[in-house]
Amino acid sequence: MNDIKTILVPVDGSEGSDRAVDFAINLAQIYKAKLDFLYVANINQLAINACLSDAILDAVTKAGDAVLDGALAKVPQDVESEAFSETGSPAVTILEFAEDNKNDMIVMGSRGLGVVKGVLLGSVSQYVVENAKVPVSIVK
Template sequence: MQAFGRILVPVDGSKNSDKAIAAAVDINSVSHGQIDFLYVAYFNGNTDDPADQISWLPDEFTGSIQQISQAVLLHAVKQISTDSNYMTHTATGIPAKQILKFAKDHASDLIVIGGRGLGVVEGFLLGSVSQEVLEHARCPVLIVK
């Protein structure tokens, strides 16, 4: 099996996201790398700079984004062993674009993503997100159903 030093796992709290976490943990048990959990708060702004996108929002809204982000990331972390090497990250924007940007900026060796998330109304990762990530990623992508 190829060694993956950095495994990116976009998370949204869905069952398929949980399955992606389990798959990443299995892969990482062999490669002993780092797992990066990424939560993307969907925002369709006019700029790619997350600071510009949310700077005009009321504090109550940005506080809610942080609470949701923390809850989803905590849920992800609870599914891995305490000796796992991991980091949690958040981004704001269009999920597929932010996932691809993170993977490029952090030299991810593998992206493990749920095939379908909670949906726009219920959550943030869609089947179309995993499809776009698969088509445009510069590293291998594992889509988990």
């Protein structure tokens, strides 16, 4: 774990995500690592085989920007950080981003799904844990 130079922190504005941001900031200070905050607009969930209006895309973009701005505002000046916004399936996009950007670790919040919903719907955090090529820390 001494080689942690960049930490990917997927954010969505939830309480779990906020706790993950706080935890990642502490880790970044310990390891002198950079934080990459990633907001993924789940466009797949918004519309399947449909054209999204400019108004919907604009609203999704503004929501993502607000979440990212909130995460960045928590970061002390001595910690390097950057914000990114993507669209697509959150779990897949998170893993692709981590690989493309050579992140050394992923820190993310848990959705807290119940057992039945978790089995039926799947969970972004579970998918990331099972498929990531780097260490993943799930914050509750």
